[in-house]
Amino acid sequence: xxxxxxxxxxxxxxxxxxxxxxxxxxxxxxxxxxxxxxxxxxxxxxxxxxxxxxxxxxxxxxxxxxxxxxxxxxxxxxxxxxxxxxxxxxxxxxxxxxxxxxxxxxxxxxxxxxxxxxxxxxxxxxxxxxxxxxxxxxxxxxxxxxxxxxxxxxxxxxxxxxxxxxxxxxxxxxxxxxxxxxxxxxxxxxxxxxxxxxxxxxxxxxxxxxxxxxxxxxxxxxxxxxxxxxxxxxxxxxxxxxxxxxxxxxxxxxxxxxxxxxxxxxxxxxxxxxxxxxxxxxxxxxxxxxxxxxxxxxxxxxxxxxxxxxxxxxxxxxxxxxxxxxxxxxxxxxx
Amino acid sequence: xxxxxxxxxxxxxxxxxxxxxxxxxxxxxxxxxxxxxxxxxxxxxxxxxxxxxxxxxxxxxxxxxxxxxxxxxxxxxxxxxxxxxxxxxxxxxxxxxxxxxxxxxxxxxxxxxxxxxxxxxxxxxxxxxxxxxxxxxxxxxxxxxxxxxxxxxxxxxxxxxxxxxxxxxxxxxxxxxxxxxxxxxxxxxxxxxxxxxxxxxxxxxxxxxxxxxxxxxxxxxxxxxxxxxxxxxxxxxxxxxxxxxxxxxxxxxxxxxxxxxxxxxxxxxxxxxxxxxxxxxxxxxxxxxxxxxxxxxxxxxxxxxxxxxxxxxxxxxxxxxxxxxxxxxxxxxxxxxxxxxxxxxxxxxxxxxxxxxxxxxxxxxx
Numbered sequence: 001x002x003x004x005x006x007x008x009x010x011x012x013x014x015x016x017x018x019x020x021x022x023x024x025x026x027x028x029x030x031x032x033x034x035x036x037x038x039x040x041x042x043x044x045x046x047x048x049x050x051x052x053x054x055x056x057x058x059x060x061x062x063x064x065x066x067x068x069x070x071x072x073x074x075x076x077x078x079x080x081x082x083x084x085x086x087x088x089x090x091x092x093x094x095x096x097x098x099x100x101x102x103x104x105x106x107x108x109x110x111x112x113x114x115x116x117x118x119x120x121x122x123x124x125x126x127x128x129x130x131x132x133x134x135x136x137x138x139x140x141x142x143x144x145x146x147x148x149x150x151x152x153x154x155x156x157x158x159x160x161x162x163x164x165x166x167x168x169x170x171x172x173x174x175x176x177x178x179x180x181x182x183x184x185x186x187x188x189x190x191x192x193x194x195x196x197x198x199x200x201x202x203x204x205x206x207x208x209x210x211x212x213x214x215x216x217x218x219x220x221x222x223x224x225x226x227x228x229x230x231x232x233x234x235x236x237x238x239x240x241x242x243x244x245x246x247x248x249x250x251x252x253x254x255x256x257x258x259x260x261x262x263x264x265x266x267x268x269x270x271x272x273x274x275x276x277x278x279x280x281x282x283x284x285x286x287x288x289x290x291x292x293x294x295x296x297x298x299x300x301x302x303x304x305x306x307x308x309x310x311x312x313x314x315x316x317x318x319x320x321x322x323x324x325x326x327x328x329x330x331x332x333x334x335x
Numbered sequence: 336x337x338x339x340x341x342x343x344x345x346x347x348x349x350x351x352x353x354x355x356x357x358x359x360x361x362x363x364x365x366x367x368x369x370x371x372x373x374x375x376x377x378x379x380x381x382x383x384x385x386x387x388x389x390x391x392x393x394x395x396x397x398x399x400x401x402x403x404x405x406x407x408x409x410x411x412x413x414x415x416x417x418x419x420x421x422x423x424x425x426x427x428x429x430x431x432x433x434x435x436x437x438x439x440x441x442x443x444x445x446x447x448x449x450x451x452x453x454x455x456x457x458x459x460x461x462x463x464x465x466x467x468x469x470x471x472x473x474x475x476x477x478x479x480x481x482x483x484x485x486x487x488x489x490x491x492x493x494x495x496x497x498x499x500x501x502x503x504x505x506x507x508x509x510x511x512x513x514x515x516x517x518x519x520x521x522x523x524x525x526x527x528x529x530x531x532x533x534x535x536x537x538x539x540x541x542x543x544x545x546x547x548x549x550x551x552x553x554x555x556x557x558x559x560x561x562x563x564x565x566x567x568x569x570x571x572x573x574x575x576x577x578x579x580x581x582x583x584x585x586x587x588x589x590x591x592x593x594x595x596x597x598x599x600x601x602x603x604x605x606x607x608x609x610x611x612x613x614x615x616x617x618x619x620x621x622x623x624x625x626x627x628x629x630x631x632x633x634x635x636x637x638x639x640x641x642x643x644x645x646x647x648x649x650x651x652x653x654x655x656x657x658x659x660x661x662x663x664x665x666x667x668x669x670x671x672x673x674x675x676x677x678x679x680x681x682x683x684x685x686x687x688x689x690x691x692x693x694x695x696x697x698x699x700x701x
């Protein structure tokens with residue numbers, strides 16, 4: 001009997017972790033794509049908030065939650081395109097632009113909430129339906145795994161598909177090679193005929209759509225209401241998770257999952273233990289910082305090892321001097 | 336030759352002053368489109384907003400004094416960003432450093448009994464040290480391990496906020512029954528204000544002192560010169576014998592100290608305790624003030640007043656008197672920043688207008 005409740009507790013916590021991780025994962029995959037192309041996209045937080053607002057408003061207008069998510073995807077993409085226009089055409093500083101857009105969206109969603117719907121702080125309408133859970137026929141019947149993998153809504157599955165698709169695009173297609181080339185050395189990429197502007201437009205539009213989908217998940221898929229600033233730092237967590245996962249969509253997915261499960265733990269553990277919730281939320285952030293330090297350490301350590309190896313060989317008089325000079329490895333521009 | 340240089344200098348000054356003015360005007364014009372959605376006409380709304388933010392009818396109900404009081408943390412976090420940017424570190428860690436300073440101030444404020452004058456001085460020194468130490472972390476990570484300072488400061492911000500939330504909920508909680516908050520600081524630690532009923536006081540004077548201090552540091556000392564060179568032209572600075580890593584670390588410690596001071600002053604002078612979400616209004620305001628103030632201490636001083644005034648005017652004027660959501664204030668500020676960041680558009684425009692009206696060949700050289 002006790003075993004059964006512990007089992008339920010863990011599975012339920014993991015399920016809630018998956019739900020909490022979804023917006024972070026979607027944001028993180030968008031951020032990772034941007035990082036791969038050498039773009040630091042700080043507007044993800046704002047675009048997520050926009051998606052949350054626009055998604056639920058569109059679901060209300062169009063009378064269908066799926067259409068709400070679709071509208072958020074398109075709207076987020078359009079904002080990403082505008083962002084790219086300012087950045088590529090008018091050479092506006094991307095970080096300043098992003099901070100201004102974040103502030104604008106955070107303020108104006110509340111403004112429109114009150115002016116258009118007369119709502120203070122949060123808004124919902126009984127006609128808006130939550131995204132239904134989808135039960136996967138065969139997988140559902142697997143004992144524990146089935147309860148973890150099945151019975152989620154469309155956006156959760158979308159986040160899984162997005163992770164795999166992003167990995168395939170980045171590492172298995174020519175266009176993905178172009179994205180990485182632009183991120184590592186834009187001049188060299190341009191010189192071999194890669195259109196860097198098009199690559200950057202692509203990553204900005206995609207990350208805008210993904211961030212907006214994350215927002216729509218919060219408002220239409222999770223809570224069926226909009227509250228002011230409901231993205232609540234998840235966009236920033238997404239950027240952190242992208243770096244934590246070394247901008248590799250599969251690792252990024254796992255990093256996002258880690259953040260989500262830590263959140264779920266923070267909600268549930270206080271009911272059974274005395275560990276304060278904010279200390280549990282500490283964990284993913286602290287690990288992300290440690291991961292950054294480790295990535296930073298990788299360079300100097302490798303250089304030192306290479307130097308020692310070379311000196312050792314020279315000392316032994318092996319006469320092999322042809323080892324390539326191993327400087328610090330070509331770390332991606334954003335690490 | 337000298338005349339040409341003088342003309343150029345004058346032109347640069349005109350650009351520096353004209354761009355923010357044009358950006359503010361454009362921001363207000365675009366924001367008026369949103370005001371049209373409400374029953375109040377835009378001009379009337381702006382009148383209400385500016386009276387409520389900057390007006391001063393009598394000394395007892397003077398909005399301008401409240402604006403000055405609210406500009407204090409903005410001036411200090413803005414200066415913090417200026418010092419960081421000028422030494423080549425795009426730090427957005429002001430919120431974390433602010434939280435560290437504020438938490439230390441709240442803690443020492445109610446635990447350590449000290450005589451009146453000594454108490455706030457000791458606390459503020461500690462807040463500066465705490466903030467500086469917190470600014471040192473991203474700096475050393477950047478210099479030694481090339482960890483991107485933007486990312487590390489974001490993470491450090493959330494760590495500081497989470498830790499503060501933990502402290503306020505558990506060890507520092509005033510009483511278990513009510514909402515989480517720290518105990519009020521001792522009477523001896525409170526920073527005095529100039530007028531009864533207002534919180535505009537010693538904290539603001541310290542902020543003004545910091546403006547002068549940063550001006551002096553950056554433009555009148557060798558260390559400041561190295562700092563600016565390391566920020567503007569790292570390769571040139573290295574060639575000239577400046578250790579740009581050391582300059583960046585020094586810059587970040589000073590930057591963190593300023594943000595920590597902001598947190599300390601906010602607790603000692605205004606809030607007298609900390610609560611969860613204490614810093615959430617702050618966010619990136621320091622960075623935005625620094626950018627809008629053209630990364631200059633004097634600019635920061637005035638932009639901070641503008642920021643605080645528009646926020647106060649939106650809160651008390653628009654929301655209370657005109658039934659317009661106060662968030663419009665944030666929207667206006669965001670638009671102004673957007674227009675400032677697109678300043679190349681204005682610079683082109685100004686140059687074109689000037690070319691049309693100028694005689695002789697003063698415009699051909701660039």
